[in-house]
Amino acid sequence: MNKQGAASKYADLIHSDGVAGSLYNDPDVFQEELKKIWYTTWVYVGHESEVPNTHDFVMKSIGLEPIIMTRGKDGEINLLVNTCTHRGNKLCTKPKGNARSFTCPYHSWTFASDGRLLGQAYPDGFKNVDKADLALGRVPRVASYGGFVFGSFAEEGPSLEEHLGGAKETIDRLLANSPSGEIEVTTGYLKHKVKGNWKLLVENETDGYHPGFVHASVFMVSDSRINELYGDKSTSLSRDYGNGHTEIDLRPEFRKRGEELSWFNTNKERLPEYVEQMKAAYGDEKARQIMIDGTPHVMIFPNLFIAEIQLFVIEPISVSETVQHVTAIQFKGSPDINRRLRQQTMGSVGPAGFLLADDSVMYERTHQGLKTRTGYRTYTGRGNHRERLDEDGYLVGDSTDDLPSRGIWKHYKSLMEAGK
Amino acid sequence: MSLAEINYSLLREVEQFLYLEARLADENRYRDWEALWADDGIYWVPANSGDIDPELEMSIIYDNRSRISVRVNQFLSGKRFAAQPEIQVRRVVSNVELLQDAGEEVRVGSNAIYFVSGETDDEMWGSRNEFTLRRVDGEFRIVRKNVVLVNAAKALPNLAFLI
Numbered sequence: 022m023n024k025q026g027a028a029s030k031y032a033d034l035i036h037s038d039g040v041a042g043s044l045y046n047d048p049d050v051f052q053e054e055l056k057k058i059w060y061t062t063w064v065y066v067g068h069e070s071e072v073p074n075t076h077d078f079v080m081k082s083i084g085l086e087p088i089i090m091t092r093g094k095d096g097e098i099n100l101l102v103n104t105c106t107h108r109g110n111k112l113c114t115k116p117k118g119n120a121r122s123f124t125c126p127y128h129s130w131t132f133a134s135d136g137r138l139l140g141q142a143y144p145d146g147f148k149n150v151d152k153a154d155l156a157l158g159r160v161p162r163v164a165s166y167g168g169f170v171f172g173s174f175a176e177e178g179p180s181l182e183e184h185l186g187g188a189k190e191t192i193d194r195l196l197a198n199s200p201s202g203e204i205e206v207t208t209g210y211l212k213h214k215v216k217g218n219w220k221l222l223v224e225n226e227t228d229g230y231h232p233g234f235v236h237a238s239v240f241m242v243s244d245s246r247i248n249e250l251y252g253d254k255s256t257s258l259s260r261d262y263g264n265g266h267t268e269i270d271l272r273p274e275f276r277k278r279g280e281e282l283s284w285f286n287t288n289k290e291r292l293p294e295y296v297e298q299m300k301a302a303y304g305d306e307k308a309r310q311i312m313i314d315g316t317p318h319v320m321i322f323p324n325l326f327i328a329e330i331q332l333f334v335i336e337p338i339s340v341s342e343t344v345q346h347v348t349a350i351q352f353k354g355s356p357d358i359n360r361r362l363r364q365q366t367m368g369s370v371g372p373a374g375f376l377l378a379d380d381s382v383m384y385e386r387t388h389q390g391l392k393t394r395t396g397y398r399t400y401t402g403r404g405n406h407r408e409r410l411d412e413d414g415y416l417v418g419d420s421t422d423d424l425p426s427r428g429i430w431k432h433y434k435s436l437m438e439a440g441k
Numbered sequence: 442m443s444l445a446e447i448n449y450s451l452l453r454e455v456e457q458f459l460y461l462e463a464r465l466a467d468e469n470r471y472r473d474w475e476a477l478w479a480d481d482g483i484y485w486v487p488a489n490s491g492d493i494d495p496e497l498e499m500s501i502i503y504d505n506r507s508r509i510s511v512r513v514n515q516f517l518s519g520k521r522f523a524a525q526p527e528i529q530v531r532r533v534v535s536n537v538e539l540l541q542d543a544g545e546e547v548r549v550g551s552n553a554i555y556f557v558s559g560e561t562d563d564e565m566w567g568s569r570n571e572f573t574l575r576r577v578d579g580e581f582r583i584v585r586k587n588v589v590l591v592n593a594a595k596a597l598p599n600l601a602f603l604i
Contacts, residue, residue, distance in 0.1 A: 116594075209498040211488050212596035214559075238520035244513050344596040348499060366499065368511075372600040373486065375504050375515060378523035381599050385561070 035434045037427065038402030042391035045218040051340035052069070056321055057440045058433075059084030059161045060174040063184045064333060065098055065325035066090055066160075070353075071206040073275040076134045079117040082336055083160065083172055089113050089123070090170065093135035098165070100172045102158030105201055112157070132157050153272065167192040168203060169325065187415055188266035190315035190392055195327055196371050198316050199352035200298035208363055210346045211371035218391075219323075219337040224347060225380060226320040226328070229259055229420035230403065235379050243375075246286060250420065255422035259404075261428030262409065265322025272314045284315025285330065287361065295358040312423035316350070318424070322432060325421040331366040341388060353428060401426040442539055446505060455549050456537050458574065458581045463553070466603035467530045471513045474603060479575055479582035482506045491569070491589035501590075501600060523601035529558040530602050534570075546575045547586060553588075557602060566604065567591040 087103035105125040129142035136157035160172035163182035255271040300309035326333035349366035404422025418424035487504040541548040573585035
């Protein structure tokens with residue numbers, strides 16, 4: 022299909038107030054997404070704190086591609102394709118660890134933690150072979166922002182900072198909530214599988230319309246106050262940063278309350294060490310403002326969701342299957358708040374989570390619903406009459422509006438129409 | 442505990458308790474199931490492996506007694522969508538062994554296989570379970586229930602029944 026044809030295909034499927042159901046379940050669309058999104062744009066891979074020491078490694082992925090994230094002996098982070106260059110065997114089978122080298126169990130080829138081919142078994146059999154040609158495949162562009170490591174399979178393209186654009190500020194906001202200015206990923210992952218297309222998850226992460234309904238049971242049985250944040254009367258905002266990044270900005274509601282740590286459903290008295298650390302780090306007034314505002318609720322396209330207290334990494338498995346990897350955010354050096362971050366994360370997310378099990382059943386039912394052969398089209402026009410620009414020039418709407426979905430699809434369309 | 446030391450009447454009693462706990466869970470008798478717990482009960486289903494420290498790493502379930510109540514209340518709220526329509530479960534509990542008999546408290550190990558029929562799919566789950574039981578007014582109460590899933594290291598679907 023020529024470029025013109027590709028453009029008109031997506032123009033037929035993606036509209037400003039709804040999209041075709043086939044985009045969620047056409048295997049050809051999924052293959053095209055792998056090429057034009059997952060293997061082109063910046064994709065979140067892992068956090069620097071997951072490989073703190075030289076030769077540390079952790080298994081990750083970009084799209085369907087298995088990746089080993091390593092810290093080489095030069096201290097730099099490498100994103101290597103976890104496939105032996107000899108016959109394609111899976112090289113590393115341990116989820117994480119520390120290793121100077123990886124030896125393929127099939128024919129014993131050995132690679133350094135920076136991907137160089139170190140040795141081949143029975144070396145006399147290799148004449149005129151340049152080992153450099155048989156190094157592990159590597160993600161050509163690796164960059165990090167605030168400790169978040171991203172990779173792009175495109176040799177050229179926008180820088181990571183250009184890609185993140187306005188969403189950079191949400192990562193700054195997250196880090197500001199840590200007295201040390203750093204977060205860590207140290208608590209392992211909950212891996213939660215759903216039979217639904219990955220975009221259903223991306224859209225739901227900043228859908229502020231559903232919490233009052235899907236999560237009504239949580240408001241009924243606990244002292245959660247999140248229904249105030251996502252109701253019809255909420256002053257929270259939805260925001261489109263462009264490049265597919267969207268957020269629900271809850272600060273207007275938290276500022277109305279004006280209580281430190283209300284964003285975390287707790288108070289100063291219950292986390293005294295953290296509060297003292299914040300004051301020492303930022304001074305009383307700035308610490309107070311940060312602790313009122315709290316951490317962000319932002320979906321960094323296509324796969325990193327910073328959900329106030331936890332990180333979600335969205336891994337597409339097939340057109341109809343997705344895994345969400347979830348871990349508690351930890352503020353480096355702040356044990357009292359970290360304990361609460363872990364406890365609250367475990368309660369709310371994962372296969373048995375008070376929130377995520379209910380989201381996941383919605384993903385699965387929605388995925389089934391979108392399979393209908395009647396040419397189904399979603400409706401994403403809620404709030405399009407009240408879109409406005411904020412002081413920084415980003416589109417904002419009410420927290421329950423479909424504005425984030427519209428932003429995600431607009432960017433998606435531009436990616437799918439671009440390229441070959 | 443060697444075979445010669447086994448207190449068979451205690452073993453029978455413990456087995457009957459495990460079967461009761463299993464049946465109440467199978468039949469979604471949430472309140473009756475909750476009543477089996479001691480006031481300081483801990484319900485633990487680790488993620489990734491049974492070797493993790495639940496105080497430091499993520500677990501699928503790591504409930505203290507008050508969170509067990511929240512879990513039960515959520516099931517009973519009528520809006521726990523992940524468990525609607527009602528999930529049908531039958532489990533077989535076997536390989537019951539007394540691991541430690543410390544008088545007031547007994548530690549017991551077992552294996553369990555679950556056949557789970559949800560809204561769309563039928564699933565098999567399997568686990569190694571360890572209970573710590575305490576006698577309270579002549580009845581066993583659960584002080585600790587550890588459920589280590591055979592496939593804990595893998596990505597798992599919703600777990601929206603009492604395992």
